[in-house]
Amino acid sequence: MTPREPVERLSVDAVADAVRADILRGTIAVGEALRQETLAQRFGVSHIPVREALRQLAAEGLVSIRPNRGAVVASLSPDEATELLEIRCTLETQLVRWALPQADADIHARAAASLDLSERTADVDRWMEHNWTFHSTLYERAGRPRMVSMIRTLNNQIDRFIRVLLSRSDYRYRAQEEHRAILAAYRLGNEVAVCSLLGQHLLDTSKQLAAVIEQGNAGLPPGGR
Amino acid sequence: MTPREPVERLSVDAVADAVRADILRGTIAVGEALRQETLAQRFGVSHIPVREALRQLAAEGLVSIRPNRGAVVASLSPDEATELLEIRCTLETQLVRWALPQADADIHARAAASLDLSERTADVDRWMEHNWTFHSTLYERAGRPRMVSMIRTLNNQIDRFIRVLLSRSDYRYRAQEEHRAILAAYRLGNEVAVCSLLGQHLLDTSKQLAAVIEQGNAGLPPGGR
DNA sequence: CTGGGTCACATCATATACAAAGTGCACCGT
DNA sequence: ACGGTGCACTTTGTATATGATGTGACCCAG
DSSP states (O other), rough: OOOOOOOOOOOOHHHHHHHHHHHHHHHSTTTEEEOOOHHHHHHOOOOOHHHHHHHHHHTSSSSSEETEEEEEEEOOOOHHHHHHHHHHHHHHHHHHHHGGGGGGEEEEEHHHHHHHHHHHOOHHHHHHHHHHHHHHHHHHHGGOHHHHHHHHHHHHHHHHHHHHHHHHHSSSHHHHHHHHHHHHHHTTTTTHHHHHHHHHHHHHHHHHHHHHHHHHHHHHHHHOO | OOOOOOOOOOOOHHHHHHHHHHHHHHOOOTEEEOOOHHHHHHHTTOOHHHHHHHHHHHHHTSEEEETTEEEEEOOOHHHHEEEEEHHHHHHHHHHHHHHHGGGHHHHHHHHHHHHHHHOOOOOOHHHOOOOOOOOHHTGGGGOOOOHHHHHHHHHHHHHHHHHHHHHHHHHHHHHHHHHHHHHHHHHTHHHHHHHHHHHHHHHHHHHHHHHHHHHHTTOOSSSOO
């Protein structure tokens, strides 16, 4: 009667989850090869589930599969990064418009809490986590689960590079400032201000991100994709 | 020197493309089982590429895989359909805002041409095709290829149901009217009007679509997903 | 040296065969 | 009629073999 145990999922999913986590954390560098045999051994499965997992990750934009040459951790051009953030911006502002009228004290408190937590932690992983919680709390009340999960997928594609941003610039400080401004306007229910600030925040992020990627690629041989 | 031949793609992609086409055309009905062995025989391959192709299609939202029970053509709840069209609406209106200032006589002419073509054809497949051309021409000049392909993927998930809509209601007539109004405002460069009309058009579509799906599901046993 | 060609090796892509596990259904005895 | 049992079918995964493809080292000619 109790909802059954997680049922020991398919090994394809287990492999996909593990590799996805590695990619998101930056454990595997951009452009690094993902050899089927190696992954199969690491996870104690044959290469068949590995192939399927890689294809899954390719669909999520995290790896790129080059026929007959194997899979590598996907790179991201400055153009792509910019466009991904534009999409995110478009969707997020719309979500906030829907959510704002429904926002209550609970939402305000939780958004503020994740902001505080992100301020206090030194750990990059934690910061990313709290950052996501902050953003997603803002539009939780919009009740658009698929839209949120779509934004989540978009985010996964850029998180690795945001991570670089965090270590190389004052991005974190500026983001924090911008988040506070967004939350202030959000509390007041000022839709125009929230959307404008949020848009500015993501535009700002996109600019810095494109710069970091450009600069990062400068050190690599061309044709990295 | 000449751009090399299509290179006879991987059989995984061949299978995925063929099955995708079948699903989009409605050749395979919603909820119908996609048995690995059957597909393998039809395409003259083993079950391994078939599995990968199915997983690929699952990532695109066209089939749903139930662990240990196989793959079926994905269904769509009214809620999901509505949300998908909301996403599309959000992205399309933004794209049109970017594209409108760049639109020239060529764009106007091509949009009008696809509208005319869609008016004249009796074939449903053709209508769908011209419909897509019309929409995508409107924001071609936005120069956001990834955003467009994202919309394309969203569309693939709902096209099968639009098809039903076409055969069961006056949707086609209304859509044509709405398209003409959109194009008129577009020619004038009236951003506000275009976005408003486009939003209305997609909202209208979403309403009718949700109704059709609801009604369609009424005839099916529950728990179809 | 240097450019080009060749060859061996690593890896991928797919096939085949088979084992294990889950689902659903039919059958059977009560 | 009804609840349990077992079987058949399917999916999932492994093991292994084979062909195809790309990579890089090596060698030879100029």
